[in-house]
Amino acid sequence: MKALPVGDDALLVEVSSGDEAQALHAELLRRRAAGELTVREIVPAARTVLLDGLSESARLAARLAAWEIPPVPAPVEEPIEIPVRYDGPDLADVAAVWGVPRDEVARIHAAAEFRVAFCGFAPGFGYLTGLPERYDVPRRATPRTAVPAGSVALAGPYTGVYPRSSPGGWQLIGTTDTVLWDHARVPAALLAPGARVRFVPVACG
């Protein structure tokens, strides 16, 4: 674990895997809730957690090295279920990359349990991990100018659901009616870092 200073009041804590980043994130949230850590933003990402708005970043950087980071705590709540019609335009391409028949994509995807590793790109857009590494897929060579809201998509090791229509280069495998982001709702984001998710296949209508 390495803490890199970012300007005067932030630290980027780097770890060696996505799992370690999720464990570190959970530990940082626990310490903040316990009043041991005062920080404005805790932003997990692929291999790092950013602590932004720290009053004594140098002191924390020195202390961090000695921290014991327990593994991600066992879940207490049921996973969030997202019903999906596996009807995306890139199903055949994904099936080809995976080397499986087209119908298998839905079964494989829906069998996995996912975890929101981090958010970014747009409010409420989560980068979900959970598929075995052999199912990594490349982004599309040419991004689409408009991906519809509710598209369930794959890129690299991640699954994501587009909270609203936006340009995007991910492989579209399905569609959901679930509202990922609604700023009039509390909480606005359905998926926050650390949340567990299952995709539930529904008939394509």
Added chain:
Amino acid sequence: MTDRALSVVRAGALTTVQDRGRPGHAHLGVPRSGALDAPAAALVNRLVGNPPEAAVLETTLGGCAVRPRSTVVVAVGGAPCPVSVDGRPAPWGAPVRVPGGALLDIGPARWGVRSYLGVAGGVAVEPVLGSRSTDLLSGLGPPPLTDGAVLPLGRPAGPPARVDAAAQPGPPAELVLRVTLGPRDDWFTADGMRTLVTRAYRVSAASNRIGLRTEGPALTRALRGELPSEGMVLGAVQVPPDGRPVVFLADHPTTGGYPVIAVVRAADLAAAAQATPGTPVRFRVVGRR
């Protein structure tokens, strides 16, 4: 509708509602947003007797014009510009009483980019996640102003400041940005690092609320490949594949995959927000890890 409102007569090139933004939601992919020249926004609020968190209007180069439905006290600051009420010149950088139905015109910036209009009571559009700021990256908050739009105003909190004029910084001949190196300076060659701190850049016309883009020598990378996405801070100097540094401003993305070579001191970002395209830019190292 209440008579405490502003009608937008001329929206200008890009005029947005801004307050201190919505920090604390970066982990959900929500940019901080907020006034780019925060000291100027705070000053116009003070001049009209508002608390610092009241929402103001931020114009871009061309100003804007509004008509209050009832008499209000306003103040214009940030980029200096002509101010008029029903065609008669009014002071910039000081409280001005605008009668109901009169036309308040904020002219084009004489220098700088962004002028701020503070109105007693603040612009009272519906907040989103605790902020009324327009976020141009993610589309949160009210849309940019359009001609004919009506903006509700809040109740005045206190009397306007008793000043004739408030001092504000003059135009920088050169934008000097003090930076702390890192966190990803090791992704660049020694030559690239030297280039950053010794060569002159210019503000690119492609700059916006998301980032101050620069034109100048490309910074050479020591490490190829892709950086896994990581959290980004305000003032981060991100270097995209073309090698020209981009300084992240208030609407910056919360995560990014290009290396951040250095971070600009927060105190220098107001000047960055007022630097017109073509302004020379220098990066000066003040801290090293």
